[in-house]
Amino acid sequence: xxxxxxxxxxxxxxxxxxxxxxxxxxxxxxxxxxxLALGLLMLFWAVREMLLRRQVQRRLIAEIEQLAEEVLxxxxxxxxxxxxxxxxxxxxxAPRHARPHLARPHLVMPEAPLPQVANEPRLVVPDPMRTPExxxxxxxxxxxxxxxxxxxxxxxxxxxxxxPQRRIRFFELLARPRDENGKAYAAAACLQALDAAGLRAxxxxxxxxxxxxxxxxxxxxAKEVGFFLNLTPAMLAQVETFNPLYDFLTREREHAxxxxxxxxxxxxxxxxxxxxxxLGQLSALGFALSLDGIDRFDLDFAALARSGVRFxxxxxxxxxxxxxxxxxxxxxxxxxxxxxxxxLLPVLAKVEAEGDLLKLADxxxxxxxxxxxxxxxxAKAA
Numbered sequence: 001x002x003x004x005x006x007x008x009x010x011x012x013x014x015x016x017x018x019x020x021x022x023x024x025x026x027x028x029x030x031x032x033x034x035x036l037a038l039g040l041l042m043l044f045w046a047v048r049e050m051l052l053r054r055q056v057q058r059r060l061i062a063e064i065e066q067l068a069e070e071v072l073x074x075x076x077x078x079x080x081x082x083x084x085x086x087x088x089x090x091x092x093x094a095p096r097h098a099r100p101h102l103a104r105p106h107l108v109m110p111e112a113p114l115p116q117v118a119n120e121p122r123l124v125v126p127d128p129m130r131t132p133e134x135x136x137x138x139x140x141x142x143x144x145x146x147x148x149x150x151x152x153x154x155x156x157x158x159x160x161x162x163x164p165q166r167r168i169r170f171f172e173l174l175a176r177p178r179d180e181n182g183k184a185y186a187a188a189a190c191l192q193a194l195d196a197a198g199l200r201a202x203x204x205x206x207x208x209x210x211x212x213x214x215x216x217x218x219x220x221x222a223k224e225v226g227f228f229l230n231l232t233p234a235m236l237a238q239v240e241t242f243n244p245l246y247d248f249l250t251r252e253r254e255h256a257x258x259x260x261x262x263x264x265x266x267x268x269x270x271x272x273x274x275x276x277x278x279l280g281q282l283s284a285l286g287f288a289l290s291l292d293g294i295d296r297f298d299l300d301f302a303a304l305a306r307s308g309v310r311f312x313x314x315x316x317x318x319x320x321x322x323x324x325x326x327x328x329x330x331x332x333x334x335x336x337x338x339x340x341x342x343x344l345l346p347v348l349a350k351v352e353a354e355g356d357l358l359k360l361a362d363x364x365x366x367x368x369x370x371x372x373x374x375x376x377x378x379a380k381a382a
Contacts, residue, residue: 141193143185147177148203154178155210156376160228160347160369163357169367170260172228173214174376175207200232201241208248215255228260228290228311233267236275246278249285256286260311265291276307283308292349295321297328297335305342312339313349316356316370319363336364 147153153175160170178184194200211229218225235241249256261282268279268291283289290311291304295318304312318324319332330338339346351357351370 140185140189141197141199143179144177144190144193144203145199147179147185148206150180152178152180153206154184154378156378158369158376159374160367161373163348163365163368164361166368166373168225170226170228172230172262172369173207173211174230175203175210195232195234201235204231204235205245205248208245212252212255212259215258218258226258226260228262230262230292233263233271233275236263236271236278242278246281246285249282249287253285253287256288260288260290262290262292262311262313265294265313280306280308290347294318296324297330297332301338301342301344305344309344311345311347311367313347313369314365315349316351316360319360332363336366 154177156174156176157171158174159168160172161167162169174187176184176187177190191200194203208229208231211227215227231245235245252259263279268276271279279289288310289308290313291309292313293315294312295315297314297318299312325332336346345367346365347367347369348357348360348363348365349369351368351372353372357368357372
């Protein structure tokens, strides 16, 4: 409605200006004043759109610059932490057809389990995103909508490191809404509310746009850093949501070497044949794919590889689940080798303490993520 009112106002202004000019300038009265009015209308509209676009671009550029500075600052802090520092000489994620040398990545595996430290305290970094939320009665969804409408979505980055060196290989980009008083909403509760309202695809599309803008900004200054961007599998389920996503990523495929598109494993399992085909279409553009939230081991590794999946994020808690281990058709000691066979990179996710990592050191995971390696860091309120 505001757009129609604006168009009507500009049309009236253009008509008045056209009639006035036909009277002020001799000869114009016989020269189609309607065409003159239409030309003025188009001019006014073009100027308005240009000003609005520049305003949006300036705001996005400012946000991206602030986030980029924060990411680089985090890297510099970790590089200066001495022998325990995290090196961010990240290995770019190249398209599958262009990276045969990555089939066996040059991530050094541990030759022996790390030594156990006596009476070592449990290292748990407080995570503000884990603030418990009361059952949602609809107010949480309204609050998330309000945060989106008022540009109160914060961007966080969490490192994904190589093991055992703990050098940063990637950053996962996370988005969290806040209310007008600065309170952070629990991530799981926000996503559940968005899923229930059918708004998750729109939210993820907005975050994908900002993530790609970030990659553009860092191309020259930190072009070896890779970013995991989270998307809902619901974007693959329907043509109406997939086509805009595919068109956007087609235009941005030149940045595919630095972007990993991540989907939840359970959501991908629920996709039909068409949804899985669309997943493969994204991989064909050159984007690496990741599945997170995996808490089972009876996977069809060959089918995942055929779909273009590159990374598998296994929850650390799954290795303590006797039922999941009993249902596993493979020996967990061979899990890393099986992943290598299909050109997959397993990630040990949700690692919160040194003890958790030491218990699983024999599995030789090449990559790790969790509070032990770094909690999500607030980059800048967006």
